[in-house]
Amino acid sequence: MSRIGVFICHCGLNIAKTVRVSELAQFASTLPDVVVAKDYKFMCSTPGQEMIANDIREYKLDRVIVTACSPLMHEKTFRKVLAATGLNQYLLSIVNIREQVSWVTHDIEEGTSKAKALLNGAVYRARLLAPLTSRVINVCPDVLVVGGGIAGIQAALELANTGKKVYLVEKNSTIGGHMAQFDKTFPTLDCSACILTPKMDAVLQHKNITLLTSCEISEVKGYVGNFDITIRQKARYVDHDKCNACLACTEKCPGKGVSEWDEGLVKRKAIYIPFPQAVPQKPVIDRDTCTFFKKGKCRLCEKICEQKAIDFEQTDTFLPIKVGAVVIATGYDLMDTRELIQYGYGKYPGVYNALEVERLFNSAGPTGGKVTLRDGKEPQAIAIFHCIGSRDKNHYEHCSRVCCMYSLKFAHLFKEKTEADVYQFYIDMRAAGKGYEEFYNRLIEEDVKFIRGKGARVKSCAEEPGRLMVEAEDTITGKFVRLPVDMVVLSPAIVPRADARDVARLFNLSTDKQGFFMERHPKLAPLSTMSEGVYIAGVCQSPKDIPDTVAQANGAAAEALTIVEKDTMELEATTAMVNPSSCCGCQNCVRVCPYSAPFFKADKGVSEINEALCKGCGLCAAVCPASAIIARHFTNDQILSEMEGLMEY
């Protein structure tokens, strides 16, 4: 006989609106072994939790059922209540009558009857719950940060400043990310390099940060507190330990590649540093454009390098590291606007995307900060198209969030640097942020012309050859607008990195509809993921501006710190175990386990499970022909009883 307490939450009206909670409590009290059933407005609040704790003591409860929101939301909260009273935390069952009942129906009859069925199932299951002991593991104090943009840099610095050892992995040959490509940042118009490059340098100088550029993650094993990660150091063909950054090689190199840093607007050498303020200040060879790799001879860089740092024999190497927590800050790509043929990107030289324009403004960019077209002329009229590919059900439904503001910034800089007329074609002006609306108002006074209507088409201008004709509907006047311009700037959708899915697979992250990494909870755990010990920051989670990215990076660093700050931590006790007296020694479990947790003990002829490796998926329990494997907390009996309870009503 168990003594079960049932606690039903109204969640204000969230539940109570479509589930008759008092009737449910009445129903609960009729169920077997239930000694107390109560409903309360907010069970997760302090009085709610105290009520549960008091009733555990008063009624000598040995099982607790909380009928409320999803277990993914508050299971941990209520487990703590049990633990505080001395009751084993695994003797708790959560019935999800909010996300999976009250929020998905308007019908109070249906809602109440489904809630009863779920509660009945939980009572059946609760009777069979067993107390479990959490495993305590040692925690590795180091942290891995993936991505060396502003988010990764910020997170790495924060963590390193607390004394933790940080590995910062960046796939490019320099850190800095997109922010390093910008000239000015909105709305303050402060110079991007001036606020970023000192941080880049701080990363390089920090004694607690191991900076790993031209690196990618190749394998992730282990679990929270003890991740075993293999990092692939891509061949750079330059020995960075020998290189003294004289950069003589980059001057003499005859190879020509397209500068990724300058968004393809100019050429770079085959041996190069992406930009003069790159960190580290050491060149790499691009195999695809290097004359030696292409034609088998040249080796000019090798001849002039006094340090003998050039090494054409270099190959990819693999570096194993161990960390306790991971912060992922892999950033974003821009949508490829060539897909949208109506805008003529790639066809008309006068059509640019936003990042190209950032480079045009930048004094370290291809034009030295002068705004000139590809033919060297200064534009007389410029159209900026917002929401290209975003807020568009045919492509990406999401708002890319920063385009309104950077488009305003562009307009300001165009006005500052040219005599051109500047036109903004927008759907809605979204200026939510500190100082953003003020910036918008300032731009209105700067004689920038705002046309409320999405840019529809760009074509060559028949009346004035060499110019472009932009077309749009002005939705305020209802008139069709045709406008000859010299330059069109597209503000494309911000999209997940092309390899975001690979990163998601490596770290076991979920992705949302657009492919951005999914947070554990959109409001309460925006930086955590479904993989414990792995946190996300910056645009890899969703489009956001620099202040929000930095704030998230600090938050993710703090989250990671909560793991690595302690020497030990508790892991879920919901692992599998083998009952040796039933085991037939078939070794099915050994073959299927993704984590190699089961192993065969030849002397006894039975399998055993290494609980340190077990993640509790239950796969082995299902493949065991002898039912000798018990998946703790999800045993056959527990599942079947719950099903029975569910099917009774």
Added chain:
Amino acid sequence: MSFEPKILGIACNWCTYTGADLAGTTRLQYPQNLRVVRVMCSSRINPSFIFRAFQMGADGVLIGGCHPGDCHYNTGNLYARRRLAVTKKILDFSGMEPERFRVEWISASEGNKFAEVVTEFTEQIRKLGPQTKFKIAL
């Protein structure tokens, strides 16, 4: 009184159960005939659970897991996929309408899909009528 089917769902914690929660947080409406059991991984599902569900009187059984290749436990749902494909054949062989059993891969971001699947499956079971073949009179 019209026939209200009882449908048993078994959903993995990381994808389909979370997707079901998302359907709730986005306030999508779907029929209330489904009762979900949460397991950590679809690979936990022993085919006997499905037969037992029908014996207990389920009119339909819906299994949900992560998309193949996206399993939280790397390969768990690949085993589940094969096992459940065989289960469906055995059900058919045993005389059960195979339409009463469905496996869907629903990710944590597919609240819409969850609601659509449940709505569609409930209608399908409603049309098939009560399941009596395996049901054991209690």
